[in-house]
Amino acid sequence: MLGETLSQPLILLMLILFGFASGIIFDISNFIWKMAKNNKILKHFLDFFAVIFVFVIFFLCIYRFNFGELRFYEFLVFFLFLAIERFSVGKLVEKLIGLCYNAFIKFVNVVNKRGKRNDKKSS
Numbered sequence: 001m002l003g004e005t006l007s008q009p010l011i012l013l014m015l016i017l018f019g020f021a022s023g024i025i026f027d028i029s030n031f032i033w034k035m036a037k038n039n040k041i042l043k044h045f046l047d048f049f050a051v052i053f054v055f056v057i058f059f060l061c062i063y064r065f066n067f068g069e070l071r072f073y074e075f076l077v078f079f080l081f082l083a084i085e086r087f088s089v090g091k092l093v094e095k096l097i098g099l100c101y102n103a104f105i106k107f108v109n110v111v112n113k114r115g116k117r118n119d120k121k122s123s
Contacts, residue, residue: 011065015077018061022054022078023085027093031101054082 029046036042058078062070085093 007065011074012077014061014065015074016081018057019078019081020085020089022057023082023090024093025053025057026050026086027090028097031094031097035101 029050033043033046062068062074
């Protein structure tokens with residue numbers, strides 16, 4: 001009992017961090033869905049796996065940091081910060097993911113063009 005009481009600030013901090021991380025998981029799944037041209041079947045699969053992954057993260061956090069004891073405030077804090085990330089920072093994260101993806105595609109195109117030029121010179 002004493003260990004759980006002394007570690008409550010750590011538990012709260014971990015729930016906040018994992019709540020934000022879970023929101024980022026949903027942002028990534030939404031980005032993949034938009035890349036697939038809004039395919040409805042893919043959306044259902046992505047949402048299903050994102051929800052499963054978020055619950056696994058939540059229960060592993062509870063198991064690891066709170067010794068397996070569930071309390072109401074843990075659910076409240078985790079899902080509150082998941083919602084805060086989705087409605088505040090979510091759009092910013094989505095734009096950042098898009099910028100990283102575009103930079104990666106440009107890099108791959110540059111590497112492919114250089115490889116093609118080198119192939120023509122050697123022939």
